[in-house]
Amino acid sequence: MTDKVKNIISRYEKKQENILSVLEDLNAEFNYLSEDVLRNVSSEFNLPLSKVFSLATFYKAFSLKPKGKHIVLVCMGTACHVRGGPKISEQLEQILNIKSGETTPDNLFTLETVNCLGACALGPLMVIDGKYHGKVTSGKISKILKEYKK
Amino acid sequence: MNNVDKIDIYFSGGTCGFASGAESVFLALKDEIKKNNLEQKVNILMTGCQGFCALEPLVTFYPQKILYAHLVPEDVKEIVQETLLKGKTVERLLYTDFLTKQKVISVDDVSYYKKQVRNLLKNNSFIDPLKIDDYIVSGGYKALKKALKMTPEEIIDIIKKSGLRGRGGAGFPTGKKWESAKKAEGEPKYIICNADEGDPGAFMDMSLLEGNPHSVLEGMIISAYAVGSNQGYIYVRNEYPLAIKHFSIALEQARKNSFLGKNILGTDFSFDIKIIRGGGAFVCGESSALRASIEGKIGEPSVKYIHATDKGLYDKPTVLNNVKTWANIPLIINNGAKWFSSIGTENSKGTMIFSLVGKINNTGLIEVPMGIKLREIIYDIGGGIPGNKKFKAVQTGGPSGGCLPERCLDLPVDYESLTKAGSMMGSGGMIVMDEDNCMVQVAKYFLTFTQDESCGKCTPCREGTKIMLDILTDISCGKGKEGDIELLEEMSNLIEDTSLCALGGSAPNPVLTTIRYFRDEYESHIKEKKCPARECKALIRYKILEDVCNGCHLCFKNCPQKAITGEPKKVHDIIQDKCTKCGICFDVCKFDAVSVV
Numbered sequence: 001m002t003d004k005v006k007n008i009i010s011r012y013e014k015k016q017e018n019i020l021s022v023l024e025d026l027n028a029e030f031n032y033l034s035e036d037v038l039r040n041v042s043s044e045f046n047l048p049l050s051k052v053f054s055l056a057t058f059y060k061a062f063s064l065k066p067k068g069k070h071i072v073l074v075c076m077g078t079a080c081h082v083r084g085g086p087k088i089s090e091q092l093e094q095i096l097n098i099k100s101g102e103t104t105p106d107n108l109f110t111l112e113t114v115n116c117l118g119a120c121a122l123g124p125l126m127v128i129d130g131k132y133h134g135k136v137t138s139g140k141i142s143k144i145l146k147e148y149k150k
Numbered sequence: 151m152n153n154v155d156k157i158d159i160y161f162s163g164g165t166c167g168f169a170s171g172a173e174s175v176f177l178a179l180k181d182e183i184k185k186n187n188l189e190q191k192v193n194i195l196m197t198g199c200q201g202f203c204a205l206e207p208l209v210t211f212y213p214q215k216i217l218y219a220h221l222v223p224e225d226v227k228e229i230v231q232e233t234l235l236k237g238k239t240v241e242r243l244l245y246t247d248f249l250t251k252q253k254v255i256s257v258d259d260v261s262y263y264k265k266q267v268r269n270l271l272k273n274n275s276f277i278d279p280l281k282i283d284d285y286i287v288s289g290g291y292k293a294l295k296k297a298l299k300m301t302p303e304e305i306i307d308i309i310k311k312s313g314l315r316g317r318g319g320a321g322f323p324t325g326k327k328w329e330s331a332k333k334a335e336g337e338p339k340y341i342i343c344n345a346d347e348g349d350p351g352a353f354m355d356m357s358l359l360e361g362n363p364h365s366v367l368e369g370m371i372i373s374a375y376a377v378g379s380n381q382g383y384i385y386v387r388n389e390y391p392l393a394i395k396h397f398s399i400a401l402e403q404a405r406k407n408s409f410l411g412k413n414i415l416g417t418d419f420s421f422d423i424k425i426i427r428g429g430g431a432f433v434c435g436e437s438s439a440l441r442a443s444i445e446g447k448i449g450e451p452s453v454k455y456i457h458a459t460d461k462g463l464y465d466k467p468t469v470l471n472n473v474k475t476w477a478n479i480p481l482i483i484n485n486g487a488k489w490f491s492s493i494g495t496e497n498s499k500g501t502m503i504f505s506l507v508g509k510i511n512n513t514g515l516i517e518v519p520m521g522i523k524l525r526e527i528i529y530d531i532g533g534g535i536p537g538n539k540k541f542k543a544v545q546t547g548g549p550s551g552g553c554l555p556e557r558c559l560d561l562p563v564d565y566e567s568l569t570k571a572g573s574m575m576g577s578g579g580m581i582v583m584d585e586d587n588c589m590v591q592v593a594k595y596f597l598t599f600t601q602d603e604s605c606g607k608c609t610p611c612r613e614g615t616k617i618m619l620d621i622l623t624d625i626s627c628g629k630g631k632e633g634d635i636e637l638l639e640e641m642s643n644l645i646e647d648t649s650l651c652a653l654g655g656s657a658p659n660p661v662l663t664t665i666r667y668f669r670d671e672y673e674s675h676i677k678e679k680k681c682p683a684r685e686c687k688a689l690i691r692y693k694i695l696e697d698v699c700n701g702c703h704l705c706f707k708n709c710p711q712k713a714i715t716g717e718p719k720k721v722h723d724i725i726q727d728k729c730t731k732c733g734i735c736f737d738v739c740k741f742d743a744v745s746v747v
Contacts, residue, residue, distance in 0.1 A: 016446035017426075024388060024427055058448040058605075059429025061388055078351035078545065078581045079507035081595050087733055094710045094732065115432065115599065117389060118353030119166040120507035121203030121514065132169035138708065138737035 001040045004029060009044050019045055024061060032063040068103040068110035070148045073127040077116030080123035088124045088136050089113055095142060157192045157234065158212040160275060164199025164360050165392055172207035178223040182230045192234060198274040198361015201515040202262055205245055210275065215256040218243040248511055248533035265530050267493065267501050268517045270477050274361035279396050282403035285364040291409055293480035297372045298417055302332060305376040311487035313499035318344055318472030319547065319576040321565040327469055330459035331377045334467035341374045341382035342463065342470040344440060348387065348432040349548030350599065352579030354503040355473035357515050359393035363400035369479030371410060374421040377469055382423040385440050388430060398425060432603035436651050437470050450607045451651035472577060474503055494520035498564035506532050508581040509539065525559040528582060539584040547576030549596045550656030552663030553589065572663040588685035589668040590675055594622045596660035600653065611654025614645040618661060627688040630676035635665055684746045687731045691747060696721050698743035705735035705744065
């Protein structure tokens, strides 16, 4: 077990109630949950690996695959949907040449969708590495992406 | 304004404020105030979301009540010179009211706020959510002090008499819920705040937690005292980092001030709250799934032969309420049951917060008395539909709700009326759609959502929604058959009757209401293979209008499929076989030369 993993697990009391928080912190730290990390959690919490695996696959917050350097999140909330969110997501798929949920071969971008970010006035909305880009239009997408290609 | 002793500047923060760039304007203004040595005279603070999202970044000045909208950092010099030093308003920063078409100086004259009753949201505009003192000065924790001098029975009685019903959507009487949990046998008892606001297009709970976290907290503490609980939980979406941060800080401050923790305010009552961050599963907003998730299990719902008030979290008596329900409690304790029940209709009391979004001019967070008409919300508060488009439908209740057409706009907004019309109150999302929105696509959108979020435990929901989605997809692709509408209806009834939890049980609602009110649109797709709203890709094609195209070449440059031909300054054309109907040409054309047929 690496120090980082040990550190995060040690923040919590070893109760099943805390396992979701631990996995969330680990996922945030490493961008994904590796097999080793899942095994660490399993042995530290004394919970079968199968149970930890089922948690890691049930909840959308977790990824079992490493993600790219930049995470492009397209909001698919209803407000964004009626304002053209799906079009934005399709165009991103075309430009990046990957499907939603995938990472570009150069590991620069991971494209994801989210059900709602609660900034509906700005729809259609996309968020890159936590920065909000509101009222996105077809013309803007390439320009926005360019900033992150440097 | 220079004759005013003290000026308070309230900056609208919150997620959409920050996303619109409020922070940089805030910092620039603070800096400019310092440069002009106005720090003694001017008090500037970042509040929660002030509710008028469409105007962000927005700021208000008190006591003058001036409102400035759409600010950028470059505006701050003028604001300080003109407004703070000379006492003049900066005309160009004022908001133009949608009803009067006049520039508005005072917040009180903004039509958007006029029909609202902002009881829960009021403090969102005036307090710094990170300072417990702001909340206390505004009357915070007075209700808790009052409640601690009452008996638990008296508190429950007030809540019962107030007529408060659960704001999470189902509308169960809150007082009755507390009473059952109080009477139930078993220790310990638990209090849970459901902040897993998963409905797409809804952000009311987020804004309350961000802008006034102590109000929610105070409600939970009062309930814990009434029910006899020492441990509470708040289950909040991990997608709301700001809400989590503000609530965590509120917890710390409340502990320091003896409102939370051991021996609250010197009494023998102890209570504490733990934050659980959700894992991004919509189904966890369902109460039994939420409890499973708190216990560290996968969030699958379970059958509810026994109420959670008897056997809930860890099989112990549990009170679970929505964020807005909790925030109502201090108001009711302070002002009394009669005050609360004087607002609203016979069976739906108080106010309700909605996030008014979609194809609407005044996007924002509104608080209205129960019983207000949908028409008033959409036109008098929301300012109608942008771009001279025609209103088509309003969707309430999220994926469990329905789409209501023009002829339902005079319905009063209360639990019963909305349910009768086929929709539901839900937790407060209100999404407006215009003539460009295809109702088959809307039904498909929600079913894609529920299908994706179905936990898979019971067959009707897991398989049924999949089959329904396949039928809807066929219809939207022009492969619909006679009898599909009837089959959808039959499937809907079956899924509603046999699903384990409310996610499945209400999943067909968007389909049923769109069929009920927009059957002709379904029929056009099936019989004529046409999409009247021109949204279904398979049933439309893009065309360049020869007499409008001036050969600006912009579509040519932007087409990712290289499906457009033509030289600069000559009329362009689309090669239909290559076109994927992504719509980029339509979006980028500045001369409206691309049309959808």
